[in-house]
Amino acid sequence: MGGRMQDKTALVTGSTSNIGRAIAEAFAAEGAHVVVSGRNRERGAQVIERIRTAGGRADFVEADLDGSAGASRDLAERARGALGGRIDVLVNNAGIYPGGTTAATDEETFDQVYAVNVKAPFFLTAAVAPAMAQAGGGTIINLGSWIARLGIPVGALYSSTKGAVETLTRAWAAEFGPMGVRVNAISPGVIVTRAVGESKPHPGEIMMKGTPVGGVGSPDAIAHAAVWLASDEAAFVHGTVVDVDGGRTGAAVIFV
Known part of the structure; x- marks a missing residue:
């Protein structure tokens, strides 16, 4: 167990699986008291057990971030209660990804994806950042x-929500940075959680061809970046989007 987040408290949304779980576990391993949040109580209990078995501190707060301001405020309030009254680190990770083309996307799906991916973190940040500044x-x-930032033929709806989140990152850095609240983002490449012993190629592998790394990444890669951004080592980092994508958006490997 490290100590880069010793005595800090953290709320990680959507942390009952995949990237969110890896971030929660990494924070706890670095000494943070973590609130694991999500809709599935059983999976949440499993994450809590893993963290506590490893010697970390964690609590589960069930939440369905549907985009309403009330749901976001309620999570912030209950998370603060579980963490002893304060949230030092907030990770807006929860999101949904329905694939599909623009023409095949109906209005209900459009509204739901924007509600979960944009409105929920917007109102959660609104509920958390001022209290952070006051503390x-x-x-x-x-x-x-x-x-x-790199267009693909499907997923226009999802990618537009993530573009909004990255824009909000810069806007929030300008708004809350002078109050002592650092705001940054991580932009993952294709991340795959593999089952133990699984060797079958993942469909996402093709999207990482032609990159420096040449393959998919693991949730731990994102967790390492999150620990750094949350720690005092990144104290001079504001309004930045950290690409943890194997070079997908920054470099092309051309084979002759």
Whole structure:
């Protein structure tokens, strides 16, 4: 167990699986008291057990971030209660990704994706950042996506929400940074959670061809970046989108 987040408190949304779970576990391993949040109580209990078995501190707060301001405020309030009255680090990770083309996307799906991916973190940040500032400071980390800046033929709806999140990151850095609240984002590449012993190629592998790394990443890669952004080591980092994407958006490997 490290100590880069010793005595800090953290709320990680959508942390019952995949990237969110890896971030919650990494925060706890670095000494933070973490609130694991999500809709599935059983999976939440499993994450809590893993963290506590490893010697960390964690509590589960069930929440369905449907985009309403009330749901976001309620989560902030209950998370503060579980963490002893304050939230030092907020990770806006929860999101949904329905694939599909623009013409095949109906209005109900459009509204739902924007509600979960944009409205929920917007109102959660609104409920958390001022209290962070009043307490002396804090850190907010948003999850973007590589397809916010590199277009692909499907997923226009999802990529547009992540573009909004990355824009909000810069706007919030300007708004809350002078109050002592650092706001940054992580833009993951194709991330795959593999089952133990699984060796079958993942469909996402093709999207990482031609990159420096040449393959998909793991949730731990994102968690390492989140720990750094949440720690004092990143104290001079504001309004930045950190690409953790194997070079997908920044470099092309051309084979001759």
